[in-house]
Amino acid sequence: MARTLDPAAHELRREAFVEAAQRLITVKGYDQMSIQDVLDDLGASRGAFYHYFDSKAALRGAVLDRMVDAATDSVGPIVDDPKLSARAKLQGLFSGIARWKGERTDLLENVMSVWQADENALVREQYRQRTIRRLTPMLVRIVEQGQAEGSFDVADPPSTAKVLATLILGSTDTATALYFERRAGTVTFDDVVRQLTAFATAYERILGIPAGTWPITDRATLRQWFG
Secondary structure (H helix, E strand, O other), X not given: OOOOOOHHHHHHHHHHHHHHHHHHHHHHOOOOOOHHHHHHHHOOOHHHHHHHOOOHHHHHHHHHHHHHHHHHHHXXXXXXXXXXXXXXXXXXXXXXXXXXXXXXXXXXXXXHHHHOOHXXXXXXXXXXXXXXXXXXXXXXXXXXXXXXXXXXXXXXXXXXXXXXXXXXXXXXXXXXXXXXXXXXXXXOHHHHHHHHHHHHHHHHHHHOOOOOOOOOOOHHHHHHHHO
8 A cells, every 4th residue: 555645744854854954054064064964963864865855956955945935934024014114115125134144144155155156057046936936926015005105106016026026136146246256355345335236226216216215235234244
């Protein structure tokens, strides 16, 4: 008789592998973490690992998915707050995600260290698509609210929201590249501020809000990453 699969138990066990990998990446770094390290951490067999993942890269992809879900979930209460204006919600979403990242610098530094490699192109694209899927519905709600309030001047909120999600990912890619360039000493802190300010200008134009009114990430957070 075929074994009956318990979906809840299956997902719980899979999440245990992802959580262990995330913890080990933070402590050891992605390159230094091995599948055997994960197995030893959980007291699991290699066969059990391959029941859920076909490679170390697949496990890393699951860690990235987990990070996307956690980051977007962390700003859910801001988007749902009926007392906030659309402008406050959008700025809160940006600052909330930045704050979430700032609280996990060790993990993110280790993940970013292998992020740009050519062999990770597929994982990067999967991450981008998952982020767009998670962010876009939140952004649609905010943009529609801003249009109703008269604070945003847009013709098509759903399309605008998708463009915003894509632009957010573009700013993330730029910030990642700047992070490593800053560590290498090839850009200055002012270079970082100038490039990220360009994205703020793009947000203003897409949303139809006055120039110079969209704040970039606060300088304290920028100093934390690019100081």
